[in-house]
Amino acid sequence: MVHRIGSENRSAPTQKGSASAILDLLLLYKGHPRPLLLHNTYTYRSIFSSFIFSPNSSLRVEKEERKMVKICCIGAGYVGGPTMAVIALKCPTIEVVVVDISVPRITAWNSDTLPIYEPGLDDVVKQCRGKNLFFSTEVEKHVHEADIVFVSVNTPTKTRGLGAGKAADLTYWESAARMIADVSKSDKIVVEKSTVPVKTAEAIEKILTHNSKGITFQILSNPEFLAEGTAIEDLFKPDRVLIGGRETPGGQKAIQALKDVYAHWVPEGNIITTNLWSAELSKLAANAFLAQRISSVNAMSALCEATGANVTQVAYAVGKDSRIGPKFLNASVGFGGSCFQKDILNLVYICECNGLPEVAEYWKQVIKINDYQKSRFVNRVVASMFNTVSNKKVAILGFAFKKDTGDTRETPAIDVCKGLMGDNAKLSIYDPQVQEDQIQRDLSMKKFDWDHPLHLQPMSPTSVKQQVSVSMDAYGATKDAHAVCILTEWDEFKTLDFQKIYDNMQKPAFVFDGRNVVNADKLREIGFIVYSIGKPLDAWLKDMPAVA
Numbered sequence: 001m002v003h004r005i006g007s008e009n010r011s012a013p014t015q016k017g018s019a020s021a022i023l024d025l026l027l028l029y030k031g032h033p034r035p036l037l038l039h040n041t042y043t044y045r046s047i048f049s050s051f052i053f054s055p056n057s058s059l060r061v062e063k064e065e066r067k068m069v070k071i072c073c074i075g076a077g078y079v080g081g082p083t084m085a086v087i088a089l090k091c092p093t094i095e096v097v098v099v100d101i102s103v104p105r106i107t108a109w110n111s112d113t114l115p116i117y118e119p120g121l122d123d124v125v126k127q128c129r130g131k132n133l134f135f136s137t138e139v140e141k142h143v144h145e146a147d148i149v150f151v152s153v154n155t156p157t158k159t160r161g162l163g164a165g166k167a168a169d170l171t172y173w174e175s176a177a178r179m180i181a182d183v184s185k186s187d188k189i190v191v192e193k194s195t196v197p198v199k200t201a202e203a204i205e206k207i208l209t210h211n212s213k214g215i216t217f218q219i220l221s222n223p224e225f226l227a228e229g230t231a232i233e234d235l236f237k238p239d240r241v242l243i244g245g246r247e248t249p250g251g252q253k254a255i256q257a258l259k260d261v262y263a264h265w266v267p268e269g270n271i272i273t274t275n276l277w278s279a280e281l282s283k284l285a286a287n288a289f290l291a292q293r294i295s296s297v298n299a300m301s302a303l304c305e306a307t308g309a310n311v312t313q314v315a316y317a318v319g320k321d322s323r324i325g326p327k328f329l330n331a332s333v334g335f336g337g338s339c340f341q342k343d344i345l346n347l348v349y350i351c352e353c354n355g356l357p358e359v360a361e362y363w364k365q366v367i368k369i370n371d372y373q374k375s376r377f378v379n380r381v382v383a384s385m386f387n388t389v390s391n392k393k394v395a396i397l398g399f400a401f402k403k404d405t406g407d408t409r410e411t412p413a414i415d416v417c418k419g420l421m422g423d424n425a426k427l428s429i430y431d432p433q434v435q436e437d438q439i440q441r442d443l444s445m446k447k448f449d450w451d452h453p454l455h456l457q458p459m460s461p462t463s464v465k466q467q468v469s470v471s472m473d474a475y476g477a478t479k480d481a482h483a484v485c486i487l488t489e490w491d492e493f494k495t496l497d498f499q500k501i502y503d504n505m506q507k508p509a510f511v512f513d514g515r516n517v518v519n520a521d522k523l524r525e526i527g528f529i530v531y532s533i534g535k536p537l538d539a540w541l542k543d544m545p546a547v548a
């Protein structure tokens with residue numbers, strides 16, 4: 001008989017909490033001499049389920065053929081997809097199903113062209129898809145069958161009502177929690193993977209327990225620290241895995257169960273366990289600290305330009321101090337991505353709600369400097385080009401928020417392009433990983449609307465097609481352009497033939513390097529007027545005021 005974990009055909013009701021049972025089983029499995037390698041992925045016996053669901057498990061385990069432990073992840077996005085793929089790869093004894101309400105996303109995950117670009121991801125998915133990794137739109141079925149449910153859905157910034165523009169919109173999280181409560185017929189560990197406001201677990205717990213039918217849910221916070229572009233590397237070798245849970249025996253056992261999943265490949269010393277609120281807040285704090293470093297160096301870049309200092313030299317000297325360290329000190333046109341701004345706004349809102357306006361104000365400055373840096377860049381471009389870019393072709397190299405990803409959420413390129421379009425520029429955009437429809441959509445969308453499932457994103461009636469064209473390569477984008485703006489640090493931009501680009505551009509030809517990727521001296525030798533963020537200005541630029 002094949003015994004399905006959590007399925008209705010199980011013969012005995014749960015006698016012990018699932019967390020406790022999962023722990024027992026994982027421990028037992030760890031001590032077991034490779035018990036699960038006996039058969040292929042679908043048919044091998046797992047000792048896991050019997051301990052969860054059977055009061056007489058020691059007898060039953062000998063007799064019954066069972067399925068492996070099952071993880072279901074709600075949300076097949078940038079976090080859910082890669083995270084679960086790596087769990088599946090590292091834990092061949094665990095069945096992992098990633099579910100999503102978006103049919104195109106799941107179709108893409110099941111195809112040769114994955115819905116997100118991430119170095120190394122294709123390889124990982126290919127190794128386990130169809131074995132112990134599955135992608136499905138049958139959300140309820142797989143949640144119902146799972147022992148551990150990760151929730152990795154969107155948590156956008158609210159655009160209306162209380163806390164609009166700051167607070168996290170937990171609509172998707174809440175609907176996922178209600179669905180889990182509705183379809184569950186067995187005990188489950190529910191893991192917050194999404195970044196959520198501190199104390200969300202309390203609300204989720206209320207939804208789950210309010211609807212439960214004698215079922216025990218243990219809520220864990222397991223925020224994800226991967227960075228896009230290096231997600232697979234980060235997941236293979238995380239600086240730390242953070243697991244927060246209730247300080248009750250049940251909570252501690254749930255923590256242990258999840259810890260044992262990660263222990264398949266993460267050294268124990270790198271798995272940190274805390275209470276729920278510390279784990280939830282740590283994620284917001286980590287993103288706030290990271291973004292703060294970027295805003296700090298960007299603030300310095302403005303001062304460098306004003307004084308003749310070189311921000312790269314300053315950052316190097318500062319970063320040599322072992323208390324500060326060298327990472328995350330690259331000046332740029334600004335940070336982007338789906339997390340930093342959203343999480344800081346959320347942090348600001350939480351501070352305000354907790355009567356801490358001074359703390360809120362402090363973190364708000366990180367966003368303000370980021371916005372300042374983007375508008376400073378636009379002003380520099382316009383001011384340098386005789387105070388107008390009206391009807392001038394400006395090439396935009398790079399649209400993704402960083403290299404090695406096709407993700408454009410909150411990319412600084414959006415604000416820079418909108419700023420230039422506001423001055424009536426004609427933009428010609430090239431990014432090696434971003435498709436034309438994505439660029440057109442991003443430039444037509446209102447702030448924060450991007451962070452919703454694709455099919456629920458509101459479309460703006462404004463079309464930007466007349467002002468924006470998208471090129472297949474950097475040479476096409478720059479042909480006949482008056483200026484080039486480099487907005488993503490793609491490696492291929494470092495090795496472009498700038499002589500060829502210069503020859504095909506209008507003169508004077510400008511390069512505005514928002515990522516400090518080009519060799520400004522070489523470009524000046526060719527004849528370009530070059531602006532590099534935070535570097536000493538060349539004579540042309542010095543004479544042009546660039547007031548933000």
Ligand SMILES: NC(=O)c1ccc[n+]([C@@H]2O[C@H](COP(=O)([O-])OP(=O)(O)OC[C@H]3O[C@@H](n4cnc5c(N)ncnc54)[C@H](O)[C@@H]3O)[C@@H](O)[C@H]2O)c1
Nearest residue numbers: 075077078079100101102152153154155172194195224453
């Ligand atoms: N992207 C990152 O680098 C990163 C890093 C750490 C944490 N996070 C956090 O992780 C969470 C997810 O981020 P992401 O970048 O993966 O987002 P995403 O938009 O790429 O993916 C979220 C997915 O959830 C799906 N979804 C929404 N509601 C659903 C529901 N009720 N049932 C099933 N599917 C549903 C959407 O269709 C979408 O595919 C967010 O809270 C984010 O802040 C993101």
